[in-house]
Amino acid sequence: MPAQKRFPTDYPGVYFIEGTGAPNSGHKIERIYYIDYRINGKRIQEKAGRQYKDNMTAAKANQIRTSKIEGRSLPNVERRSKEKAEKEAEDNRWTIAKLWDLYCDTFPDNKALKNEQNKFNRYLRHGIGKMESYALSPLDIDRLRITLKKEGKLTTAARILELLRRTLNFGIKRGLIPALSFKVEIPRLNNQTTEDLTPAQLEKLMEVLDSHDVDQTAANMMKFALFTGMRKGELFRLQWNDIDFDRGFITLRDPKGGIDQKIPMNEGARNVLEGIDQRESTYLFPGRGGNKRVDIGKQVNRIKQAAGLPADFRPLHGLRHVYASMLASSGQVDLYTLQKLLTHKSPIMTMRYSHLRDDALKKASGVVDNILGAVTAERDNKKNVVKIKS
Known part of the structure; x- marks a missing residue:
């Protein structure tokens, strides 16, 4: 291929050739600038940039040439070699964020992965996530x-540190990083906390839910949570083909426990469903465009405020606790049945309501006191009767 003609410029060591313009640039021909200089006696000729694509001019090319002669920037060959070495070093550098990304790629079916990725990106990726494990300290x-504790996020702190510990253990087990010289301690949480509402609070909530001044989808969802004890994610995923009106059952697809579950549909839940137009979407509580809902926080919080519920009451998960508390305190539902209704994988989670069951049993046992008390009183009355002889 014959050498292309070089065109000199007003700057020594700067020239250009004419080449074909880049596609879609609107220019058939454009100048391609080159610089010619020496470093330690070695002659270097290299490209500075294209006229339109790189917005290059002879003056800019001269500035690049001067910078390289003075050692403020590297020749192209050396720069590319350095970038390649840095990339290889980065590829071999197992930061905590890189370990986490590999963990996500390894376990894509983890149901909580999306939520965990959001937490990792928010609290770890741009801080600790940039570090390598050997640089991490207690x-x-x-x-x-x-x-996080100062921000009142003790639960979040526990979740984030658990993510960190899991990520590190993943890297250690696969031989990607050495074992730590210390343990990542997780703050202890009181997971036995249950949320409940007084009869007055529950009555006010139902009054607000029945009004037309609130978001009806949010109101229906809160009612359904109260009548079924379903989790927020299960409510978001619920579709009409999961409802068996004839047999009176609701199928929970992909629940927290992992295996599809069926729970009975009571009359309260049925009444909620009968008030929803099935033609709007395949989902019972759809989001925008009839698609699966991803959030309803603002709407349910407005209802919470209108009902005057406690500030720390969680509108949807709290109603799941209310549902469980009502059944446990009724004395008519044993803990095994309650576990099945709540679809708890382990009975340990259901045991948090055992004190309510105990209260109900105590009240039931108190019936014996009333019966025996009445018998004793009647016997004493008979003893105190004075018989008069005629």
Whole structure:
């Protein structure tokens, strides 16, 4: 291929050739600038940039040439070699964020993965996530925990540190990083907390839910949660083909426990469903465009405020607790049945309501006191009767 004609410029060591313009640039021909210089006696000729694609001019090319002669920037060959070496080093550098990304790729079917990815990206990726495990210290862990605790996010701190520990253990088990010299301590949480409403609060909530001044989808969802004890994610995923009106059952697809479950549909839940237009969407509580809903926080919080519920009451998950508490305190539902209704995988989770069951049993046992008390009183009355001889 014959050498292309070189066109000199007003700057020594700067020239250009004419080449075909880049596609869709609107220019058939454009100048391609080159620079010619020496470093340590070695002559270097290299491309500076294209006229239109790189917005290059002879003056800019001259500035690039001067920078390279003075050693403020590397020749192209050396720069590319350095970038390649840095990329290879980065590829071999197992940061905590890189370990987490590999974990996500390894376990894509993890149902909680999307939520966990959001947490990792928010609290870890741009801080601890940039570090390699050998540089991580207990002080770094303490700083993260203390920061979240000051923000009133103790539960979040526990979840984030659990993610961190899981990520590190993943890397250690696969031989990607060495074992840590310390343990990542997880703050202890009181997971036995249950949320409940007083009869007055429940009455006010039902009054608000029945009004037309609130978002009807949110109101229907809260009613359904109260009548079924379903989780928020299960409510979001619920579709009309999951409802068996004839047999009176609801199928929970892909629930927290992993295996599809069926729970009975009571009259309250049925009444809620009968008030929803099935033609709007395949989902019972659809989001925009009739698609699966991903959030309803603002709407249910407005209802919570209108009903005057406690500030720390969670509108949907709290109603699941209310549902369970009502059944447990009724004395008519044993804990095994309650576990099945709540679709708890382990009875340990259901045991948090055992104190309510105990209260109901105590009340039931008190019936014996009333019966025996009445018998004793009647006997004493008979003893105190004075017989008069005629």
